[in-house]
Amino acid sequence: MRPRLIWAAGIGSLIVLDVALDRRHDSSTLSEVTRALYRTDTTAGRVAFVASWAVLSAWLCPHICKRVEGSLST
Numbered sequence: 001m002r003p004r005l006i007w008a009a010g011i012g013s014l015i016v017l018d019v020a021l022d023r024r025h026d027s028s029t030l031s032e033v034t035r036a037l038y039r040t041d042t043t044a045g046r047v048a049f050v051a052s053w054a055v056l057s058a059w060l061c062p063h064i065c066k067r068v069e070g071s072l073s074t
Contacts, residue, residue: 020033038052039045 017030017033034049035041038049040049
């Protein structure tokens with residue numbers, strides 16, 4: 001995938017998140033929005049949140065830690 005496309009998707013996601021959080025009232029924090037999105041007051045919502053967090057972690061950790069030839073790291 002092209003780096004520009006990845007950056008555009010990431011920045012676009014942040015813009016959407018910013019709009020979602022801009023509710024101008026007390027429950028507009030990231031935590032409150034996440035709870036509402038996943039409906040964490042239910043068992044299924046908690047399971048969905050934990051599963052998505054585990055998948056993100058399983059992908060992100062190896063992605064960040066892998067060594068790429070020609071990178072700036074030594």
